[in-house]
Amino acid sequence: MSVTQNHTGITVADLDRSEAMFRDLFGFETISRAPRDPGTISRVIGVDGCEVEIAYMRNGTATVELLCYSAPQERGDFRPRPCDLGSLHLGFDVDDMDEMLKRCAEWSLDLLGDVVVVSAGPNKGKRIAYLRNPGDGVVLELIER
Template identity: 30%
Template sequence: MAENHTAGEGGRPTFNVVDHVSWTVPDLDAALAFYRDVLGATELYRMGPLDAADLPVGDDGRDWMASHVGVSGARLTLVMLKLSDNLNFQLVQYDKPSDRRQDVPRNCDRGGHHLAFKVDDVEAAAAWLAQHGCTPLEVIEIAEGPLAGKKNLYIQDPFGHQLELVD
């Protein structure tokens, strides 16, 4: 696909497609196994470990990780997955810095997020995921409005991230 660099209204650049979504996980190999074996993702490539201590410092004195990922002194490894035909999904494990947070934001917290999957059968998908370490909430049955007759379900992956199943 040819790239379109034509500026839009007011000089806004054209944003063509979403390239990928990225989540930080506590154990890259375990997360890779879950998303590959349980959800059917395909590994595209792996990079790292990349350590700020091994990369050149910029002219401004900041280390490479501070200049490029916004985390000084970082050490990370990443895997890019093809999660579906329309989504590449990157998993990243940071081993440094030591003061990195380990809690996952709730849906209502700043930075809160979830990844929604369209499925044929919400209950069947939830049962499959529950058998593989996920924690389901209760099914939302929509009786009225533009989504009447639909079902949704929030379910937590084994690493604390929220997923949503939508029929």
């Protein structure tokens, strides 16, 4: 049986802003955007009373699914540290770390630590940085080529 990754789903606070950020900052293109049937979504995720609009975006072979829920009203806001179990992040290769950090600042992304040079592993010698989108807590990693 063949298994391949289909997409990475991210729950966001503001679909318009997140869609624009992934497009303008990371080069993704929207391939579809629409609300989903509340009954189907509720059954799929096991939470009653869900309402969601979803944007699918693609950059090369990478696909992100941005989900913006308007219901139920009682939704949590979890912002795990990168070291906490269940924490996820998206990693992006960039040509110019300094320029990309300036562009990220324009989107109010917060640098979590320092920009460092990796000392071992597949990214040895490359500069990396972790940032968080303060609006919805999504963690992003930049890796300078």
